[in-house]
């Protein structure tokens with residue numbers, strides 16, 4: 001029976017198919033400087049805001065504001081976020097051993113944790129089991145052994161700075177774990193960038209991406225110009241979000257409709273140094289305008305960094321053709337209780353993404369050390385099958401034989417039966 005023989009052959013082939021390691025974008029670096037960056041994280045289970053924050057060693061208020069979630073909601077830090085919710089986590093990106101990665105995230109193991117479960121579930125594929133192992137040589141870890149409860153592990157997360165700019169405009173880079181439903185065009189549309197820009201940033205030779213790859217996605221942002229001695233030097237806020245700084249005293253926002261960072265006193269109940277501009281009655285964020293024959297005389301009191309524990313502000317007056325409208329703020333949302341459905345919108349037509357990648361990729365894309373094996377990103381929308389990406393690449397090599405498509409489906413079917 002030839003069909004049966006072919007099936008056996010294909011199954012054997014699939015069994016021996018090397019699983020290509022997921023790729024990740026690395027940025028070489030030399031300084032010990034750090035920048036603001038983000039990681040995209042999908043919750044593996046229901047978690048409190050404070051629990052997500054602690055997984056990534058970040059401030060819960062920063063986590064909420066980065067996602068434009070209303071922090072005035074009662075007891076918001078104990079709010080339970082639903083499993084499979086996608087959130088952006090603000091992490092400082094440093095330079096470790098010549099490569100950009102986060103260095104401040106640590107994890108305390110819990111019962112039945114293994115390297116694979118920490119890698120694939122807890123940190124959603126942002127870090128591989130081998131990378132955790134390498135980062136913790138003293139812990140003597142070996143997969144698949146269960147790790148002793150309470151072991152403190154350092155978790156290196158992928159991040160990139162690229163000078164906080166993209167096409168000469170301010171940007172923050174988000175490390176994003178590709179899911180099997182993703183296409184480059186879909187990601188580009190979701191994050192208001194283009195396929196060619198994504199290919200350029202990630203040094204991709206073609207637009208093919210696969211489950212588990214980690215991409216650096218540039219998000220347009222508003223940059224600060226605080227002096228280097230300010231504690232919050234280099235603050236960059238992604239469009240559509242907020243940041244909190246100066247010991248929770250100052251809140252800054254970016255967009256919509258403006259690329260200028262706008263900072264004002266935060267409404268949290270903390271004691272703060274003066275937020276009034278010297279020699280004026282204006283407070284941080286106050287803008288007064290006066291129409292004159294020459295144009296609009298704008299006076300503003302703006303935040304200029306957290307210096308030596310005090311809030312530094314600058315009073316400036318300038319003439320511009322027209323008076324600015326009232327300040328617009330990114331829309332705040334209530335803490336989510338369900339996962340929004342629009343997350344996996346269909347990819348737009350290729351014409352929207354346009355263009356070819358530039359000739360100057362800023363990074364190299366390398367296989368991350370050690371493939372993320374085990375389970376697929378939990379809850380992939382269409383019941384994803386481990387190994388299905390292998391089946392897909394098999395198919396792409398055989399596209400000249402349309403009949404192979406049919407066998408591709410058989411393989412998929414058999415694989416899903418064998419689960």
Ligand SMILES: *[C@@H]1O[C@H](CO)[C@@H](O)[C@H](O)[C@H]1NC(C)=O
Nearest residue numbers: 162163164165168169170223
């Ligand atoms: C970094 O970005 C700034 C503006 O955002 C620009 O002036 C500077 O030239 C850039 N530096 C490099 C090395 O690209």
Ligand SMILES: *[C@@H]1O[C@H](CO)[C@@H](O)[C@H](O)[C@H]1NC(C)=O
Nearest residue numbers: 192220239240255256257259
């Ligand atoms: C910022 O986001 C808003 C939507 O929230 C969008 O309309 C605007 O074009 C974005 N601005 C930039 C510079 O990306």
Ligand SMILES: *[C@@H]1O[C@H](CO)[C@@H](O)[C@H](O)[C@H]1NC(C)=O
Nearest residue numbers: 264265282283284285286287
């Ligand atoms: C100045 O800023 C403070 C604090 O944000 C605000 O309460 C006040 O209404 C502002 N005043 C003017 C004139 O804009």
Ligand SMILES: *[C@@H]1O[C@H](CO)[C@@H](O)[C@H](O)[C@H]1NC(C)=O
Nearest residue numbers: 290292294297298299317319
């Ligand atoms: C603009 O306003 C400031 C403060 O209100 C004032 O000192 C300055 O003379 C004004 N300039 C013009 C050109 O009207």
Ligand SMILES: *[C@@H]1O[C@H](CO)[C@@H](O)[C@H](O)[C@H]1NC(C)=O
Nearest residue numbers: 227229230306307308309312
């Ligand atoms: C900060 O404080 C230190 C001493 O406390 C002082 O030497 C330094 O000049 C201050 N920096 C600024 C920018 O005020």
